[in-house]
Amino acid sequence: MDPLNKQKEQDHLKSVHQEIVQRYDDLTEEYEQAHTETTLVENNYTQNTKINTFEIDDQMETNAEVQQQKQLVAKNLLSEKILEQQLHQLNLLKDSPYFGRIDINEDGDHEKLYIGTSSFIDENDDFLVYDWRAPISSIYYNGTLGAVTYDTPRGKQAAELTKKRQFNIKNGKLISMFDTNEVVGDEILQNALGQNSAEYMQNIVATIQQEQNAIIRDTTSNLLLVQGVAGSGKTSAILQRIAYLLYHSRKELSAEQIVLFSPNLLFSNYISQVLPSLGEKNMRQVTLAEFLAQRLQGLHVETLFKAYENQMTAKANPHLATLDTKITELTHNAKISADFMEQIKHYATTLNPIDFQFCDIILDSKIVFSAAQIKEFYASTAENLAPQQRFLETKDLLFKALKDQVITEMSSDWVYDQIESLSDSEYHDYLIGKQRSAFQEIADEQAYIAKQIVENKYAKIYDAIYNDFFFDVYAQYADFLQFVATDSEAAPLIVRLFNEQIEMHKIALDDCAPVLYLRDLLTGSGQNHSIAHLFIDEMQDYTLAQLIYLKHAFPNAKLTLLGDSEQALFNELVLPADLLNEIQSNLNISKAKIVQLKQSYRSTQEITEFTKALLPDGDEITSFARNGNKPLVIRTSDRKNRDLALKEQLKSLLKKYPKVALITRDLSESKKLAKKLQVNFPVTLLKDNDRNLPDGLCILPIYLAKGLEFDAVVMTNLTPELYQDNHDLGILYTICSRAMHELVLITSADLPPLLQKIPFELYTSEFYF
Numbered sequence: 001m002d003p004l005n006k007q008k009e010q011d012h013l014k015s016v017h018q019e020i021v022q023r024y025d026d027l028t029e030e031y032e033q034a035h036t037e038t039t040l041v042e043n044n045y046t047q048n049t050k051i052n053t054f055e056i057d058d059q060m061e062t063n064a065e066v067q068q069q070k071q072l073v074a075k076n077l078l079s080e081k082i083l084e085q086q087l088h089q090l091n092l093l094k095d096s097p098y099f100g101r102i103d104i105n106e107d108g109d110h111e112k113l114y115i116g117t118s119s120f121i122d123e124n125d126d127f128l129v130y131d132w133r134a135p136i137s138s139i140y141y142n143g144t145l146g147a148v149t150y151d152t153p154r155g156k157q158a159a160e161l162t163k164k165r166q167f168n169i170k171n172g173k174l175i176s177m178f179d180t181n182e183v184v185g186d187e188i189l190q191n192a193l194g195q196n197s198a199e200y201m202q203n204i205v206a207t208i209q210q211e212q213n214a215i216i217r218d219t220t221s222n223l224l225l226v227q228g229v230a231g232s233g234k235t236s237a238i239l240q241r242i243a244y245l246l247y248h249s250r251k252e253l254s255a256e257q258i259v260l261f262s263p264n265l266l267f268s269n270y271i272s273q274v275l276p277s278l279g280e281k282n283m284r285q286v287t288l289a290e291f292l293a294q295r296l297q298g299l300h301v302e303t304l305f306k307a308y309e310n311q312m313t314a315k316a317n318p319h320l321a322t323l324d325t326k327i328t329e330l331t332h333n334a335k336i337s338a339d340f341m342e343q344i345k346h347y348a349t350t351l352n353p354i355d356f357q358f359c360d361i362i363l364d365s366k367i368v369f370s371a372a373q374i375k376e377f378y379a380s381t382a383e384n385l386a387p388q389q390r391f392l393e394t395k396d397l398l399f400k401a402l403k404d405q406v407i408t409e410m411s412s413d414w415v416y417d418q419i420e421s422l423s424d425s426e427y428h429d430y431l432i433g434k435q436r437s438a439f440q441e442i443a444d445e446q447a448y449i450a451k452q453i454v455e456n457k458y459a460k461i462y463d464a465i466y467n468d469f470f471f472d473v474y475a476q477y478a479d480f481l482q483f484v485a486t487d488s489e490a491a492p493l494i495v496r497l498f499n500e501q502i503e504m505h506k507i508a509l510d511d512c513a514p515v516l517y518l519r520d521l522l523t524g525s526g527q528n529h530s531i532a533h534l535f536i537d538e539m540q541d542y543t544l545a546q547l548i549y550l551k552h553a554f555p556n557a558k559l560t561l562l563g564d565s566e567q568a569l570f571n572e573l574v575l576p577a578d579l580l581n582e583i584q585s586n587l588n589i590s591k592a593k594i595v596q597l598k599q600s601y602r603s604t605q606e607i608t609e610f611t612k613a614l615l616p617d618g619d620e621i622t623s624f625a626r627n628g629n630k631p632l633v634i635r636t637s638d639r640k641n642r643d644l645a646l647k648e649q650l651k652s653l654l655k656k657y658p659k660v661a662l663i664t665r666d667l668s669e670s671k672k673l674a675k676k677l678q679v680n681f682p683v684t685l686l687k688d689n690d691r692n693l694p695d696g697l698c699i700l701p702i703y704l705a706k707g708l709e710f711d712a713v714v715m716t717n718l719t720p721e722l723y724q725d726n727h728d729l730g731i732l733y734t735i736c737s738r739a740m741h742e743l744v745l746i747t748s749a750d751l752p753p754l755l756q757k758i759p760f761e762l763y764t765s766e767f768y769f
């Protein structure tokens with residue numbers, strides 16, 4: 001780079017930086033002032049609310065004053081919030097005002113535009129920095145030098161791109177810069193990818209690649225299916241996409257209207273800093289286990305991890321399979337299918353009122369409303385209504401009946417006796433919030449208290465009606481199981497197994513989506529209409545039944561689903577195009593689009609070439625030209641030597657890297673290894689409720705490593721017995737592809753069949769005999 005150019009850029013940076021610092025200081029002052037003012041008004045407001053409100057005139061006046069104060073506090077808080085947000089953005093800009101520059105000729109005008117995480121406009125209304133999400137900034141990501149176009153509200157605008165420059169700026173200092181003709185040049189990307197693994201995922205705003213940009217800037221698809229190979233930036237791209245959508249639809253969309261389903265809690269925490277680093281608030285995050293547990297309160301919901309562990313144990317010990325495991329296996333494929341959900345729908349819409357599984361509403365062992373009575377209420381509603389409307393009307397009838405019951409009971413003797421026995425202070429407690437003048441006579445006052453006493457007695461019944469406790473969805477689902485399996489000899493066994501689990505307050509994962517769907521369809525509950533975008537990461541781990549339920553639960557949400565079928569641990573592998581068709585038709589979505597990402601960024605070229613070779617169609621994956629050591633495959637004569645080799649490798653890797661992971665196929669193996677190694681190393685054994693990924697050696701089962709990455713990954717006990725079929729391939733591929741810089745595999749003397757097909761030149765061999 002010409003030193004003169006560098007000097008010019010340094011001077012430019014200095015002046016922009018100064019302006020940002022100045023604005024930051026001014027705004028901090030403004031913020032502090034606003035904060036003091038809010039505290040003052042708030043104090044004033046609490047004083048005012050303490051004013052005696054007994055006299056009616058005073059009360060009216062105070063009310064008006066309080067309202068005014070309240071509005072003032074709300075207004076001040078809002079402007080404080082806005083200032084806080086601006087300060088946060090300026091703080092990010094202070095550190096690195098921009099990362100790119102584009103020079104364009106547009107209709108004869110020559111312009112230099114600097115691109116950063118948010119816009120910065122000076123006092124003359126000139127853009128010193130353009131937000132990376134501004135339409136014109138797309139040229140930085142998409143364009144090579146020459147003729148380019150970008151979107152404007154008036155349609156496409158043509159321009160000529162004459163220069164594209166990238167900067168590496170830290171703490172307001174220019175570290176390096178490059179001119180490039182590529183989409184986004186290699187040097188900066190090389191630099192970003194060569195770093196050590198960090199506690200939190202970094203944003204990729206400066207180096208977004210063209211194919212990722214297509215995902216980020218898509219605003220028209222109702223279903224965007226991203227199928228990308230391991231490490232291709234799927235997660236990175238969707239987090240950038242969320243930031244983009246928030247910018248693009250600033251007025252209609254807030255972070256609270258976006259939900260991301262993440263694979264585990266470690267992952268949720270790992271990605272939690274990306275949006276704040278882009279100046280945006282985090283979306284809501286939830287794991288499937290959390291979501292289901294929240295909707296099936298009172299039951300212990302089987303997690304995906306538990307189901308996987310059970311599968312692993314069953315596979316390792318086929319001779320131990322019980323009748324229940326066999327039934328579970330037998331019904332698994334049916335229960336996770338779209339057909340099953342369709343049958344639920346059909347059952348729910350054609351259900352005869354007689355078969356509705358209502359249950360008694362009981363208070364202190366006495367039936368308040370019997371199941372038969374509730375059935376009658378249901379039967380009295382209009383037949384032509386949908387079941388959920390009839391259910392809601394039944395609920396209304398129950399509320400009305402309860403109200404009548406309260407009125408009847410108000411004048412009963414026990415209520416009268418209770419009022420008589422009240423102390424003065426208890427009596428007055430019942431009248432809190434009421435004006436003396438509200439009652440004409442003492443009898444009115446007593447009736448008012450009587451109503452409260454009876455209402456208190458029936459509060460639990462009110463809750464029970466409100467929460468639909470008069471409907472037994474589990475009994476209903478058992479009835480449905482009986483109904484769908486009538487032809488099968490196994491029907492009674494299937495129903496028995498489900499009922500037994502419910503009695504033990506447990507539910508199998510396969511039953512969750514169908515049960516919830518049935519409940520929602522019959523009761524009209526469970527739908528959240530306010531969510532505008534639903535993102536599902538690691539979608540290959542979701543069943544079609546679960547996706548159908550999620551679409552039902554968030555009916556207004558646009559879907560972005562991302563995954564890699566090669567990393568399927570829990571389900572069968574499906575080809576991307578088939579997946580799109582299947583999802584689109586079953587979820588009934590128009591405007592669907594699939595984007596495939598083939599370039600892998602996470603690992604060194606050597607590691608990617610190795611992992612590619614594991615897959616039957618691995619040729620489609622492109623590795624990124626960042627070099628390192630070839631993966632090391634150590635063949636050992638026995639378990640003792642495996643352990644020796646493992647310790648030696650871990651010792652040397654821990655000297656080189658902050659984050660080293662020993663990834664296993666299941667939790668029991670992780671536990672065994674942790675026990676064995678903790679004598680020699682500080683070890684962290686990670687479990688499914690852990691959130692933090694500490695430095696040093698982590699031992700974890702593969703399902704917890706989903707979506708994560710480590711400087712070095714080690715696998716041991718790779719024996720031909722354990723790694724042979726396609727299911728094991730998913731496990732092996734997912735583990736290997738977590739490695740950024742080093743990969744070590746410790747095997748038995750005989751290589752497992754899955755490794756035998758890898759060309760020798762793709763790895764270094766060592767022997768430990």
Ligand SMILES: Nc1ncnc2c1ncn2[C@@H]1O[C@H](COP(=O)(O)OP(=O)(O)OP(=O)(O)O)[C@@H](O)[C@H]1O
Nearest residue numbers: 204207208209230231232233234235236601602707
């Ligand atoms: N354009 C990019 N610029 C810089 N780094 C990138 C880019 N794209 C991806 N990366 C890096 O590559 C790594 C993998 O990205 P990410 O985790 O988003 O991939 P993924 O497709 O979700 O992976 P997996 O499916 O294997 O979990 C991360 O370290 C990410 O920062």
